[in-house]
Amino acid sequence: MxxxxxxxxxxxxxxxxxxxxxxxxxxxxxxxxxxxxxxxxxxxxxxxxxxxxxxxxxEDWPEETDCDRLDGAFEELNDGGIIALHNAGYTMSDGLSDVSEELHERGRDQVRGFCFYHGQDLERAVDGGGLMLAFGAIPDEPAKNKKIGELLKYTLEEWGFTVEWSGDVGTRLSLPTLDWKRSLEQSEDEDFDDDDDFDEDDD
Structure with a gap:
């Protein structure tokens, strides 16, 4: 081959x-x-x-997987004014563009921050390398960025995840032990639309 x-x-x-x-x-x-x-x-x-x-x-997967819990955490965040996106493009710039589009749809007064993982993060997660999450405040202010990071860490820990983050707003959150198990039906239920992901771009 x-x-x-x-x-x-x-x-x-x-x-x-x-x-x-x-x-x-x-x-x-x-x-x-x-x-x-x-x-x-x-x-x-x-x-x-x-x-x-x-x-x-x-057939041998647990009834509730880490991906189920990640969906739950993202749903909670979205309900709380955080744009939380799955599989957002393939690079950081793609993800930020998707956040911008979602912000336009929701309206700035309904949103206080965002988080997402992109296609390269997804590839590493599928390969067993855990998941990285980008985040930030809207508007972009250092003090508010840190509060969003702290909120994400707290929320994800409440959903049972191990979260690694130094507290530095210039670094992403890591879910090092996340075990990627997502069924196609699960994604269809969430109505994801990510046909443009996994392009061959750089980080």
């Missing part, structure tokens, strides 16, 4: 196990990462078995 095929197969596995994309969406996303030397037929044929493997694994 070529290095190209190995790379794309790993991407396919990440797309599938992220829980955000249907088989049809993953097949379409392959178009964005195909190279001339790739074995397209083999790669597309790998999608269905990967979904089958994930479906089988889900």
């Amino acid at each position: 070529s290095d190209t095929d190995d790379y794309i197969l790993q991407k396919i596995k990440t797309y599938v196990w992220s829980g955000f994309y249907s088989p049809e969406e993953v097949d379409s996303m392959i178009d964005d990462i195909l190279e001339e030397d790739a074995n397209e037929a083999m790669l597309r044929a790998a999608v269905e078995p990967e979904f089958a493997a994930k479906a089988a694994a889900e």
